[in-house]
Amino acid sequence: MGLLLRIVLATALVNLAPAVAQAKNAVASPALQKEFDGFIEKFRAALKANDSAAVAGMTRLPFMNDNAIRDAAQFGAKTYRTSFTAKNRACIQRGKAVYDRDDYKNDSYFIFCGELIFVFTKTPAGFLFTDISAND
Template identity: 45%
Template sequence: MLLASSVPASAEEEPVASAAVQQEFDAFIARFRAALAADDATAVAGMTQFPFMPYLDEGGSSDAAAFRAESYPRFLAAKARRCLARRNAIHDREPDGGETFVIFCGDLGYYFHMTQDGFRFTEVGPND
């Protein structure tokens, strides 16, 4: 006898980060938040993957100097830094198996991807 699932098909489970991935992200985001709290654009740039391509820009920031001069003041002003300090990150697993976390602040999502060098701040995109 087959029993129907009591969970609707639309309520599929969200991907859950493994303990190791979660631990690595937790360590990264603690350092990232400390740099934001200190308003340390240089430290944040050191945790960012380049080229940094926010969805609003065609050119993006090709290196740390451009990020500090252009993207940091635009996307990480005081209000955004406060939001990123208190909001929880949401985990997502990409179709290729890549690990991503996002923090939504207002109209923007701040994305952090697992790279060969560990987690990096990779993009800012629309909160849709």
């Protein structure tokens, strides 16, 4: 392979790399971002009031497909009390939400709080709190 061809190929790869890296960083549309901003404002207000019933109303139930957490009372007793500590509520209040779109075209936002990730997903009913995952 000639030197000129190698230089052209190397230049093409260098120019292509940012486009490939950028494609992996999903960006929400302005309309989707606006919808999420409205949702998270209400969610944060419920957390500030420490209102587990209001948070449950913005949660996909049964939570994480667990039939033992299928209503607001169960959510409050089994999830809210343990996962929404004062520290985690404060973190969600100030945490930056990170957007991503998965391979199934699900739009989600994530807020990282220490060892936990709080997940909010766009559903046919609008955005809902859908998951708590380990931040590994």
